[in-house]
Amino acid sequence: MAVGVRRVVGGTSVMREQLRHLAEAAKAPNITVQVIPFGASAHPGMSGQFVLMDFPDPADADLVFIDSMAGDLFLESEAEIGRYRAMFDTLVAIALSPKDSMALVAEAADRFAGMER
Template identity: 70%
Template sequence: MAAELRRLRDQADLTQQEVVDATSINKATLYRIETAKAKPQKRTLMTLLALYNAEPEQRDYLISLLKDSTVQGWLRPYHSELPEEYTAFISFESDAAGARNYESLFVPGLLQTEDYARAVIRGVLPAATDSEVEDRVQARMERQDVLTKTKPIKFWAVVDEASLRRGVGGPGVMSDQLAHLTKCAKAPNITLQVIPFGAGAHPGMPGQFILLDFADPMDTDLIYIDSMAGDLFLESAADVRRYRSIFDNLVAVALSPNDSASLIADIPKRS
């Protein structure tokens, strides 16, 4: 619903402020609706659909979504302490049919062990309290349920070799993390490839991204980027094409899944 309402607003060539001015809907409320932080009341939804001149098919689809919606299983009380953009991403990820994730410096979140996740979060957020660190660790572990649910997400990860060589948390943590990656890579819904140092420069060097796709054709593909400048969602057709092309190039540069598994297994022997 969030993705479709954003798409309809863009199609109507309206900014969030113009919607607020035309409808008197609170700007914070509109933001929370568009980031899947809150679901709209029916009268709010009907007001937005009228303003956006939604087609009858779109109108019926979104009204049925609102009628059938329930509180997301991923939403826990402590999630209110997490950044809104991150909780929105968790929501989108839980509904996605597939995810393509490139990481240059980290093991993908869906494949992290708890100890590795804790070490990463402490390192990246040195000012975070113990409670804040544990909230984020718990949220990351819960995210991994998408890999083992009844209809698991199809997860394709490409990582730079640097993400496997960096000693996050110390030798013991990394040894367990590499063993976990080896186990995860055997799952039928997970593909894991490594770009070796020998590949030289490649299109993923500017940074990580996740591309989500959905089973419902009404749901647009979504790109999520987590950076020091903040979390960013992209969903325009041009952006989706560009990131699909980048991911395809990364797959071509990376080792095959079998050769990647061999490289991962060999790292502890050479450490």
């Protein structure tokens, strides 16, 4: 899922609370938050967000969900899943580490808090 860390949507207090909520959620063992910094330049995630779903039951096929202005799209072929899995792996590789990502999130939340004063 994509989340903007610096672009103000909903006002500074909304941004501060969303970022603090994200930091709290990231403490869960099943959640990893990584931020792709602006310095990463062009990357495969720029074309839009997607959700790569794999399921514990082998009978349930992996799939990719894309929510776009043109409508919802579910991709199920092995080739499509492979392409999006490679994109996801690239995004993980270029993103900040989870620790550095959370430091950036905390810094952004503090900056929004400072804007409210």
